[in-house]
Amino acid sequence: MPASPAFPLDAQQIERFVTDGAVRLDQAFPAELAAQARDILWRDMPGLDPQRPETWTRPVVRLGHYTQAPFVQAANTPALRAAFDQLIGPGRWRPCGAMGSFPVRFPSGEDAGDTGWHIDPGFHHGEADFMQWRSNVHCAGRPLLLLFLFSDVGEDDAPTRLRLGSHRDIARRLAPAGEAGLTLAELAAQGFALDEPRTEALATGPAGTVYLCHPLLVHRAQAHHGRTPRFLAQPTLPFAPGERVRLSGGAAFPLDRAVRDALRPGAAQNAQP
């Protein structure tokens, strides 16, 4: 399938989403919207001045959920909506009404304390202890892990580290736990499948790039060794009511196919780093 406005991901990119669990969409939203959003975010960090690095005293500042126009427009461009249709399926997702959370990372020698490998859990977010939040093999509550670059991110600028193919390892660990799934604490106790051989990719790119990742992809933050603060958002795109990964039956979109492939007998032995 060729890339076009209606189908922004070509056939190779779609296969990469299925096997690697991550695909990069360039110019997913305008850089101008990213600049407008950064102005708002700077205003929400009192005492921190974009022109005065000496005011950047913490390695990370976490900002919440934003509903102003630049954020909602960035989340809902025609290219992104078409890519969601390609990966999840038309009618199976609901638009993002807010953008966040934003871990804003600053050049710093200090440990941010939040750079461990993990997946972003899909449900039970009401639990005060986030280690009790849960995920299941149906990816209930989260059809995609989305990384929106709101600033230019080079290799030194704390790009998120992605373990390619790890969504398949996590799917195999979640499958025996059925509907209830596992807590983040239980997945952490199993080491997030880090014993599997996997290669890594870095979520780099100019402002306006979006990484569309499988929701079970293992990823982590890292220290910032560059010069310019990194602005990244991880909005939650909801499933449409009643929707979740289809393990069998119905049309299998790339989101479903990635899990089905991982659970096929012999898939673990055939896993390639």
Ligand SMILES: O=C(O)CCC(=O)C(=O)O
């Ligand atoms: O800051 C990053 O690069 C990723 C942060 C992250 O994965 C998280 O907050 O869940």
